[in-house]
Amino acid sequence: MSNIGYLSLLGALALSVYATLALFFGARRRLPELIASGRRATIGIAILNAVAFLALEYLLIVQDFNVEYVARQTSIGQPLFYTITGIWGGQEGSLLFWVLLLSLYTLGVMWVHRDDAPELMPYVLSVMNFVMVFFLVVLNFSAPPFRRLDFVPVDGQGLNPLLQHPAMIMHPPNLYAGFVGFTVPYAFAMAALLSGRTGATWVRLSRRWTLIAWMFLGLGMLLGGWWAYNELGWGGYWAWDPVENASLMPWLIGTAFLHSVMVQEQRGMFKVWNMLLIILAFVLSIFGTFLTRSGVLDSIHAFAVSSIGVYFLVFIAITLLGSFMLLYDRLPLLKSERELDAPLSREAAFLVNNILFLGIWFTVFWGTMYPIISELVTGRRIFVGPPFFNMVAGPLLLVMLALMGIGPLLPWRRTSWTHAKRHVIPPIIFALVLMVVLWLVGVRRWIVVVAYGVVGFATAGHILEFWRGWRAQRARSGSHPVAAFFELIAKNRRRYGGYIVHLGVLLLTIGVIGSKFYEQVVDITLAPGERTHVGEYTVQFLEAEGSRDQIKERVATPLHLWKGERFLGTLVPSLDYYFKVPGGQRETEVAVRSSLFEDFYVVLTGVNRDGSATFKIFINPLVAWVWAGSLLLLFGTWVAMWPDPREERILERLRAREASRRSLLGTSQA
Amino acid sequence: METWVSVLVGLGLLAGLVGYVVRPILRAGRQPSAEPWLPDPTDTSTEELAELLFQRDALLAALHDLQMDLQMGKIGEEDFRRLDALYRARAVEVLRRLDELQEGEAEIAPTEAAEQTWEAWIERAVERARQATSSSPT
Numbered sequence: 001m002s003n004i005g006y007l008s009l010l011g012a013l014a015l016s017v018y019a020t021l022a023l024f025f026g027a028r029r030r031l032p033e034l035i036a037s038g039r040r041a042t043i044g045i046a047i048l049n050a051v052a053f054l055a056l057e058y059l060l061i062v063q064d065f066n067v068e069y070v071a072r073q074t075s076i077g078q079p080l081f082y083t084i085t086g087i088w089g090g091q092e093g094s095l096l097f098w099v100l101l102l103s104l105y106t107l108g109v110m111w112v113h114r115d116d117a118p119e120l121m122p123y124v125l126s127v128m129n130f131v132m133v134f135f136l137v138v139l140n141f142s143a144p145p146f147r148r149l150d151f152v153p154v155d156g157q158g159l160n161p162l163l164q165h166p167a168m169i170m171h172p173p174n175l176y177a178g179f180v181g182f183t184v185p186y187a188f189a190m191a192a193l194l195s196g197r198t199g200a201t202w203v204r205l206s207r208r209w210t211l212i213a214w215m216f217l218g219l220g221m222l223l224g225g226w227w228a229y230n231e232l233g234w235g236g237y238w239a240w241d242p243v244e245n246a247s248l249m250p251w252l253i254g255t256a257f258l259h260s261v262m263v264q265e266q267r268g269m270f271k272v273w274n275m276l277l278i279i280l281a282f283v284l285s286i287f288g289t290f291l292t293r294s295g296v297l298d299s300i301h302a303f304a305v306s307s308i309g310v311y312f313l314v315f316i317a318i319t320l321l322g323s324f325m326l327l328y329d330r331l332p333l334l335k336s337e338r339e340l341d342a343p344l345s346r347e348a349a350f351l352v353n354n355i356l357f358l359g360i361w362f363t364v365f366w367g368t369m370y371p372i373i374s375e376l377v378t379g380r381r382i383f384v385g386p387p388f389f390n391m392v393a394g395p396l397l398l399v400m401l402a403l404m405g406i407g408p409l410l411p412w413r414r415t416s417w418t419h420a421k422r423h424v425i426p427p428i429i430f431a432l433v434l435m436v437v438l439w440l441v442g443v444r445r446w447i448v449v450v451a452y453g454v455v456g457f458a459t460a461g462h463i464l465e466f467w468r469g470w471r472a473q474r475a476r477s478g479s480h481p482v483a484a485f486f487e488l489i490a491k492n493r494r495r496y497g498g499y500i501v502h503l504g505v506l507l508l509t510i511g512v513i514g515s516k517f518y519e520q521v522v523d524i525t526l527a528p529g530e531r532t533h534v535g536e537y538t539v540q541f542l543e544a545e546g547s548r549d550q551i552k553e554r555v556a557t558p559l560h561l562w563k564g565e566r567f568l569g570t571l572v573p574s575l576d577y578y579f580k581v582p583g584g585q586r587e588t589e590v591a592v593r594s595s596l597f598e599d600f601y602v603v604l605t606g607v608n609r610d611g612s613a614t615f616k617i618f619i620n621p622l623v624a625w626v627w628a629g630s631l632l633l634l635f636g637t638w639v640a641m642w643p644d645p646r647e648e649r650i651l652e653r654l655r656a657r658e659a660s661r662r663s664l665l666g667t668s669q670a
Numbered sequence: 671m672e673t674w675v676s677v678l679v680g681l682g683l684l685a686g687l688v689g690y691v692v693r694p695i696l697r698a699g700r701q702p703s704a705e706p707w708l709p710d711p712t713d714t715s716t717e718e719l720a721e722l723l724f725q726r727d728a729l730l731a732a733l734h735d736l737q738m739d740l741q742m743g744k745i746g747e748e749d750f751r752r753l754d755a756l757y758r759a760r761a762v763e764v765l766r767r768l769d770e771l772q773e774g775e776a777e778i779a780p781t782e783a784a785e786q787t788w789e790a791w792i793e794r795a796v797e798r799a800r801q802a803t804s805s806s807p808t
Contacts, residue, residue, distance in 0.1 A: 003673060007680030011687065018691070032708045036694035039707070044687040051683065118707045119717060197717055200724035265728055411739040412732065413753060419746055465742075472741035492738075646730075650723045657716055658706065 002067055002146040005055035009144075012048035012099070013136040015041045019129040027122035027195070035122050042110060042125055045132060046103035053100045056145050057087055066152045069093060069145050075158030075580050077550025085169040086159040091293055091308070092145035094172060098289070099135045101173075101180045102128065109184055109209070115655040117201050123191035124184075131183050134315045142308045158551055161578040161587045167227035175220030175247055179285040181213025182250055185257075186282035189275055193326045198271065198333045203261055204647065210261075210278075211641040214254045215634060221247050222630040233588035233603040235519065235618035237626065238512075240389040245368040246288035249361055253281040256357035262494075263347045266412055268337030272327070273354070275334065279323045286316055291368070342414035349407035356400045363392045390516075398454050401509060404502055405458030408465050426464060431457035451513050459506050462499050469496070489639065497640025501633050508629030514622030523605070527612045534617050537600055538562040541615075542570075544607045553577045554589075557604050557613045561593055568593055573604040573615065599623045715771060722768050729761045 019041035026034030056069070060083050065071040073086040073093065087093040106128045113121055139145065162168075188206035192198045224244065225237035238244060257277040263270045290312035327334075342348065366373075367384045374382040409423040434456040435449050443449055466488075473488040474481065489496040522534055526541035540560040547554045556574040560567070571591035578585045593600040601618040608614065736757065740750045 001676060003676040004680040004683070007677070007684060011680075011684045015687070015691065027707075030708065033694045033698040035707050037691055040691045040694065044691055047687065048683075115706050117720070121707045199717065199721045200728075201717070201720050204724055265724075266732060409744070411744045412735065415745050415749065419744055419749075422743060468742040469738065472738055475741065495735075646727055650720075650727060653723060654716060654720050657719060661716065 001055045001058050002064075002148060005052045005059075005146040006144070008048040008052040008055065009096075009136060009140050009146075012045045012052070013133065013140050015045045015048065016129050016132040016136055019045060020126050020133060023122045023126035023129065024194075027119075027126070038122065038125065038129075039110060042106055042129060045129070046107050049096075049100045049103045052145075053087070053096055056093060056096060057084060059146075060084065060087060063156065065154075065156050066148050068147045068149050071149065071153050071156040073156070073159050075156040075551060078156075078158050079164075081169070082159050082164050086163070088172045088176070089159045089163045089168075092139070092143045092147075094176070095135060095139050095143055095293070096145050097173070098176055098180060099132060099139065101176055102132055102135065102183060105180055105184055106132070109187075113205060115658060116205060116651060117197075117654075118658060119195050119197050120188065120191045120202060120205070123194045124187045127187035127190045127194075128183055131187075134311075138308055138311050142311055155580065157582060158578065158580045161552070161576065161581065161585050162231060165227055165231045167223045167230065171220055171223035171227055173220075174216050174223055178213050178215075178217025178220050178247070179250065179288055181209065181216055182254065182278075182282045182285040184209035184213065185278050189278045190323065190326065193275070193330045196330065196333060198330060200265065203264055203274070207261065208641050208643075210254065210258060211637055214251065214258060215637040215641070217247060217251045217254065218630070218637070219634055221251065222627070222634075225630075226627065229623070230590055230592065231587075233590050233616075235521065235601055235603070235616075235620060236515075237623070240364075240367070240386045242368050243292050245364050246291040249364055249368075250281050250284035250288060252357050252361045252364070253277055253284055256354045256361075257281055259350050259357075260354050263350050267347055269339070269347065270351075271334040271336060272331065275327050277354075279320070279327070283316055283319055283323075286312065286319065290316065344410060344417065344420050345414050346407060346410045346412050349403060349410055353400070353403055353407065356396055356403065360393050360396045360400070363396065364389065367392070397509075398451060401454050401458050401506070404505070405454070405461040408499060408502070409461055423461075423464070427457045427460035430460040445517060448513060448517050452510070455506050455509050455513070459503070462503055462506070465499060466496070493642050493644065494640050497636050497638075497642070500636030500639055502636075504629045504631070504633030504636055506629070507625050507632055511622040511625030511627075511629060515620045515626065518621045520619040522617050523614065524617060525608070525612050525614045527610070530612075534600075535619050536563055537619075539602075539617070541613055544611060544613055551578060551580055553579065555604070555607050557607065557615075559591070559602060559615075561600060568600075571600075571602055573602045575604050575607070594624055596624050597621060719768075719771055722764055722771070726761065726764045726768065729757050729764060733757050733761070 019038045022034045022038035022041060025031070026038055059067050059070050060074050061080070063070060063074055063076065063083075069090060069092050073090050074083045078086075088097045106125065109128065110121075110125060113124075185206040188202040188209070192202035221244070224247070228239065229235075229237040257274060260270045260277060261274050264274050290309060293308055293312075367388050370384050371381045374380060405427060406424065409427075410420065431453040435453040438449050438452055443452075466485075469488050469492070470481075470485050473479070473491075474484040477484060477487060479487055520535060524532055524534070526532060526539070528541060528543045531538060531540040538561070542558045542560065545556045545558070547556070554574050554576050556572050559571045559573070561569060561571055571593055573591040574589040576587045576589060578587065588603050588605075591602045599618070599620040601620055603616040603618075604613060605616050606614045733754065736745070736750060736753055739745045740747070745753070
């Protein structure tokens with residue numbers, strides 16, 4: 001089976017080189033046979049990638065330990081579930097998964113736009129296949145997944161225990177779907193430049209793909225945070241780890257792009273800027289993979305250390321150079337149709353929003369790369385930790401939230417100060433009242449009061465937007481109040497989908513502020529049967545229980561939990577020892593009791609000889625709001641990317657025209 | 671033995687795919703091409719049509735937003751009238767260019783069902799403005 005995998009990957013590489021060239025020259029020289037052949041080659045690549053992926057899955061399932069990757073990722077007794085999903089637990093498998101996803105995206109683009117934009121599509125596919133060439137080069141020559149060992153080990157090492165968690169099954173696929181997804185809008189942008197057709201078509205056709213990539217990346221980060229919270233046992237969900245930052249960076253730039261591209265659609269402005277943003281988002285998604293997979297920076301993801309970094313750096317350099325040269329060459333085609341009319345307008349707010357997003361991105365980039373930069377300059381690796389990111393990015397994020405509250409209140413083009421005031425003052429009053437109330441109820445940290453004030457301002461602004469929109473919709477349609485609300489959203493999906501996303505961000509921020517500033521941590525040691533109080537809670541340790549299976553030994557320490565007089569249940573934090581991992585590996589299994597307002601979070605840090613156990617207990621306020629906000633954000637994205645019937649009508653119209661042009665062409669050729 | 675079988679299966683798969691990929695080239699010239707992605711650099715009419723339709727769509731959305739902004743009190747009457755006239759003038763220009771491409775009429779005429787929709791209302795308004803402009807003496 002590994003031979004089939006080898007040959008498939010080699011064949012896919014050859015076909016991807018061919019498809020890139022055939023589609024490019026087919027479009028340039030107007031050779032229909034070459035374009036048709038390039039399309040078929042694209043299908044062929046997908047088939048071969050799928051065969052290679054299935055071959056590796058088969059080898060993992062049958063546990064052919066002669067294959068190096070199988071020996072590293074699985075072991076006898078490892079649950080089948082983790083053996084199957086362990087394919088993306090290591091470098092070679094995850095790169096193979098990456099090319100499979102890229103193939104799926106490419107087929108998706110080919111199918112969805114099979115009758116659209118003939119002047120763009122061959123180039124779009126050519127660019128996507130070019131990206132495929134790079135990953136297949138890496139897979140064939142630097143990280144081959146089917147490499148065999150000189151011997152057959154009796155057992156494998158097994159999947160990294162940290163990755164044996166339900167969230168880790170979904171986290172990498174979503175993250176990769178996000179990273180890979182940015183290839184699509186990038187390919188559309190490059191196709192627009194290559195074909196010289198830099199009008200509205202590429203923006204319209206790629207918008208939904210950008211949202212899909214953005215949504216997956218967001219979902220990937222959410223699952224990553226959930227995994228970190230429930231698996232790593234340090235009580236948090238975001239640590240500004242380089243690999244977390246690697247996914248945040250393209251997401252930030254993607255967010256800037258999604259905002260500024262609206263200005264291009266509405267006003268014909270920011271055309272060069274949008275090109276720059278999408279190039280940056282794509283390069284950052286490759287850079288993210290580079291950070292994850294090269295091991296260039298120390299992090300908890302250091303299990304991914306490898307030597308593929310050079311390949312990635314060369315590809316990033318080629319991509320940047322090629323994209324910028326092409327962009328420079330096409331600058332005359334990208335002149336703005338209009339100029340900014342007034343500072344009090346939505347497009348001006350979007351401009352500031354973009355500057356802030358870039359500022360936050362640069363902060364994250366600088367902090368992430370600082371160890372390398374400092375080593376290059378001083379010869380010493382200096383790491384900047386969460387305090388740097390919190391101190392620099394935190395205030396920028398607050399300003400961003402304030403702007404997020406102002407932007408929706410402003411119309412396109414311009415408004416008068418009188419009208420702007422009428423909309424901005426009520427949320428300001430609400431924010432001030434909220435801040436006073438917070439102070440009166442005992443919140444004494446000024447930064448928290450200010451931060452919640454900003455969140456209150458933005459939330460009030462958005463709720464007022466919904467209310468005013470609903471009132472206007474009712475007046476216009478005369479519908480039932482509930483129906484009018486849904487009509488409002490259905491008729492303005494992009495606008496109100498965006499507002500739902502904003503509300504999701506605000507909920508998430510409420511959770512972040514609460515859990516960041518009001519976390520309580522205590523270390524306690526309890527003898528069997530002993531009780532103690534932690535805040536309003538009472539915990540009683542029962543007795544340590546040991547168990548063993550084929551891959552690990554476990555010590556579980558059940559705890560009874562009460563809040564006041566109310567019994568909440570039994571929590572079972574545990575310590576696992578994975579003895580098959582070289583050198584052995586100890587992992588904590590966290591126990592969490594979640595509620596809307598706070599989480600009671602217990603980590604077992606050790607069991608002592610006298611039978612007592614030591615725990616680290618966190619009381620984390622408002623963490624549930626982080627997850628709820630993230631889910632609302634995803635829901636809003638889904639609303640915003642729901643197909644727009646008006647746009648569909650336009651595309652149908654264009655398809656019909658193209659079909660009639662082709663039939664005329666066919667008749668004349670016949 | 672097993673190795674040889676898997677190599678043969680792999681090579682067979684590759685050979686089949688190569689045949690599938692080169693088939694359009696081998697059959698070139700035998701029949702008219704049905705390739706839907708054949709760009710014609712000399713014919714920019716579809717692209718122009720796409721641009722005009724997207725522009726029209728953006729203008730309709732802008733008129734819709736403007737109306738909403740007025741109803742929500744985000745802009746004053748004066749700004750509304752000025753911007754409304756500006757967008758309508760642009761919409762008329764776009765519709766005229768669509769007419770020139772012989773594409774305008776069928777698309778603009780609203781159906782009975784569509785009469786109820788907000789978009790149709792705007793389209794009718796723009797259409798009236800367009801007719802008024804075209805019938806006025808120049």
